[in-house]
Amino acid sequence: MTRNAFVGRVGMAAVLALLLGAARGRADETCMSPYMPKITGQEDYVYVWTLGVEGVGDGSDKLVTIGANPTDTAHYGKVISSVSVGGRHEAHHAGFGDDRGHLWAGGLDDSLIWVFDVAADPAHPKVVRTIDSFVKDSDGVVGPHTFFALPGRMLVTGLSNDKDHGGRTGLVEYNNDGKYIQTLWLPDKAEYGYDVRVQPRLNRMLTSSFTGWNNYMTPLPKVMANPEAMKHIGSTMVVWDFHARKPIQTLQVPGAPLEIRWALQPRHNYALTAAALTSKIWLIEQKDDGTFAATAVADIANPKDIPFPVDVSLSADDRFLFVDTFMDGSCRVYDVSDPHHPKLVHTQKIGSQVNMVSETWDGKRVYFTSSLLANWDKTGKDNEQFLKAYGWDGKRLTPLFAVDFLKEGLGRPHIMHFGQERFYKNQIYSGETARLAAAR
Amino acid sequence: MTVVRAFACVLLTLAAIPAAADDARLRAADPNELAYTYGVGTFAPDYTPPPPGSYALPPIDTVTDHALLDAEGRSTTLFALTQDRVAVVAFVYTTCAETTGCLLSLGVQHRLDRVIGADPNLARRVALVTISFDPERDTPARMAVMRTFHAPQSEWRFATTRDDAQLQPLLADFDQPVAKLRFEDGAWTGLFRHVLKVFLLDGQHRVRNVYSVGFFDPTLVLNDVRTLLLEAAGERAGG
Numbered sequence: 001m002t003r004n005a006f007v008g009r010v011g012m013a014a015v016l017a018l019l020l021g022a023a024r025g026r027a028d029e030t031c032m033s034p035y036m037p038k039i040t041g042q043e044d045y046v047y048v049w050t051l052g053v054e055g056v057g058d059g060s061d062k063l064v065t066i067g068a069n070p071t072d073t074a075h076y077g078k079v080i081s082s083v084s085v086g087g088r089h090e091a092h093h094a095g096f097g098d099d100r101g102h103l104w105a106g107g108l109d110d111s112l113i114w115v116f117d118v119a120a121d122p123a124h125p126k127v128v129r130t131i132d133s134f135v136k137d138s139d140g141v142v143g144p145h146t147f148f149a150l151p152g153r154m155l156v157t158g159l160s161n162d163k164d165h166g167g168r169t170g171l172v173e174y175n176n177d178g179k180y181i182q183t184l185w186l187p188d189k190a191e192y193g194y195d196v197r198v199q200p201r202l203n204r205m206l207t208s209s210f211t212g213w214n215n216y217m218t219p220l221p222k223v224m225a226n227p228e229a230m231k232h233i234g235s236t237m238v239v240w241d242f243h244a245r246k247p248i249q250t251l252q253v254p255g256a257p258l259e260i261r262w263a264l265q266p267r268h269n270y271a272l273t274a275a276a277l278t279s280k281i282w283l284i285e286q287k288d289d290g291t292f293a294a295t296a297v298a299d300i301a302n303p304k305d306i307p308f309p310v311d312v313s314l315s316a317d318d319r320f321l322f323v324d325t326f327m328d329g330s331c332r333v334y335d336v337s338d339p340h341h342p343k344l345v346h347t348q349k350i351g352s353q354v355n356m357v358s359e360t361w362d363g364k365r366v367y368f369t370s371s372l373l374a375n376w377d378k379t380g381k382d383n384e385q386f387l388k389a390y391g392w393d394g395k396r397l398t399p400l401f402a403v404d405f406l407k408e409g410l411g412r413p414h415i416m417h418f419g420q421e422r423f424y425k426n427q428i429y430s431g432e433t434a435r436l437a438a439a440r
Numbered sequence: 441m442t443v444v445r446a447f448a449c450v451l452l453t454l455a456a457i458p459a460a461a462d463d464a465r466l467r468a469a470d471p472n473e474l475a476y477t478y479g480v481g482t483f484a485p486d487y488t489p490p491p492p493g494s495y496a497l498p499p500i501d502t503v504t505d506h507a508l509l510d511a512e513g514r515s516t517t518l519f520a521l522t523q524d525r526v527a528v529v530a531f532v533y534t535t536c537a538e539t540t541g542c543l544l545s546l547g548v549q550h551r552l553d554r555v556i557g558a559d560p561n562l563a564r565r566v567a568l569v570t571i572s573f574d575p576e577r578d579t580p581a582r583m584a585v586m587r588t589f590h591a592p593q594s595e596w597r598f599a600t601t602r603d604d605a606q607l608q609p610l611l612a613d614f615d616q617p618v619a620k621l622r623f624e625d626g627a628w629t630g631l632f633r634h635v636l637k638v639f640l641l642d643g644q645h646r647v648r649n650v651y652s653v654g655f656f657d658p659t660l661v662l663n664d665v666r667t668l669l670l671e672a673a674g675e676r677a678g679g
Binding site: 035036037098099101150151152153173175176177179181182201202203204241243244245246269290422425426427 | 484485486487489490494495496498499500501615617619620621622623624633635637639647650651652660
């Protein structure tokens with residue numbers, strides 16, 4: 001290329017970059033950190049962070065890789081690999097780092113963290129780092145829960161503390177090499193923690209609240225029957241100045257608000273969550289003055305039955321909210337086009353119990369797992385443990401495949417994340433267009 | 441996406457496709473598939489950043505010195521370019537087609553340059569460094585063209601590396617993943633997959649912030665720079 005031609009291209013590109021200054025990207029599995037590359041199209045793998053069960057397989061917590069690409073008939077709906085971390089640690093949540101090549105996974109009981117390399121061989125993740133100093137590093141935070149990628153860093157929420165194993169807790173930052181950076185304790189009168197999500201466009205971070213080690217490591221019936229224990233349940237959400245890492249507003253959201261889902265579309269300055277114990281969908285919306293308001297916008301099933309909404313997933317176009325209710329093992333799909341007035345459009349029984357839900361970036365597939373916590377899962381014949389895949393056509397969920405995690409000798413499946421060979425081989429995509437792209 | 445934006449996106453992709461790439465195959469791809477960074481896209485901040493000095497920027501990491509080539513082709517080092525100043529260091533390649541990648545990075549650095557250049561206090565104490573991670577094509581001569589195009593008004597340096605062997609330790613030290621993006625038959629598209637990262641270094645070469653698509657905003661970066669300068673002034677005053 002000649003010098004002039006090069007300068008011309010650079011100039012044209014720069015001008016057009018400015019033209020595109022307000023353009024928005026899209027999210028993939030819609031609850032991921034925006035600070036990482038996305039995977040488009042068909043996922044090849046579902047990584048399932050799984051709790052070990054005594055007498056089931058090796059009894060240890062493990063990362064299980066399930067084949068999810070129907071063109072790979074030999075592995076579709078099958079267990080491809082399983083990497084055990086040894087022992088039971090109350091495996092719960094996991095999240096990719098900013099390069100999407102490393103998956104951080106935590107144990108809520110003893111606060112161990114494992115970092116898996118999924119990029120080198122996406123079908124066979126390997127443990128490359130273990131962090132066993134989380135409590136010490138953070139000066140007392142217990143129970144690493146959400147792993148949210150920040151550029152060069154990993155933001156980890158805690159659920160408890162080492163002083164009284166109650167609900168007072170904080171957020172902990174590490175760099176990508178596992179070096180501790182800082183701890184941010186939740187503010188007074190809003191000291192419980194659970195999930196964290198950032199909306200960079202607004203420089204706002206939201207945290208939600210659950211309960212401490214004393215409760216989440218105790219069988220659920222005992223907790224529910226103990227009025228004192230039930231007093232130690234989170235009922236707040238905190239709005240943070242993300243850049244300054246400072247709490248600026250506490251919102252009252254009774255009944256353990258759990259997973260946070262910021263809306264993804266431009267000018268949608270709101271987030272949705274579900275309160276587990278009060279069984280309500282809450283809208284966390286920015287007001288004209290820049291502050292936020294929390295409003296209960298819908299009941300989920302009959303709250304008196306304590307259906308226990310656990311995980312939620314918001315579609316990339318902000319239209320559908322998938323809500324899993326643990327007690328009745330069902331997924332309810334709400335049309336939240338008007339987030340002030342969610343409309344129930346579909347209900348699907350998934351199993352005797354259901355916990356996590358994860359929608360693909362293209363909105364065509366939805367995955368479910370069954371386990372909530374080792375001590376909170378149902379018992380006897382209702383203790384089904386599965387990963388189930390469904391198709392979603394905008395109206396109904398249709399079964400695709402299921403993996404029985406007990407028959408396979410694996411354990412209790414919890415959070416899911418997606419992997420793709422093309423992505424990790426740095427291959428360009430072949431023109432597959434997503435529903436969202438088509439809609440634009 | 442509006443029609444204008446879609447048109448601009450296509451033009452941008454065509455404009456920035458490297459000459460060495462298989463242009464026909466790239467043009468057949470959906471431009472959206474080249475925009476592999478998702479989330480909130482090119483970022484139009486809808487907030488007022490916290491004021492300088494009202495928050496802390498704890499060290500994230502420390503980087504070491506690395507050999508570079510300046511835009512004249514002379515051997516230099518990273519620290520020779522930053523001169524122990526507060527520095528904003530960006531890794532780019534000049535033929536990037538990612539609208540929320542290098543083009544955004546260079547655009548923000550350009551705006552930072554104008555503000556810093558107009559403020560003698562900042563100009564004396566802040567450096568901007570743009571380093572290519574494409575030594576094969578981004579020769580010193582090409583980096584010089586970039587410098588000519590941007591016509592820096594502050595201490596904004598453009599650099600590249602001699603070869604991949606010199607580049608890789610630098611990228612690893614900064615934790616800046618970069619990979620050649622390939623067609624399914626393994627042929628290089630001429631593009632790289634790289635998560636946009638721009639690094640704020642203090643005078644001790646410690647990484648104090650890492651910016652990405654979601655919050656690489658000139659006003660916010662300048663507030664961070666001023667926060668570090670206030671911190672340094674406080675340390676000097678405190679002995």
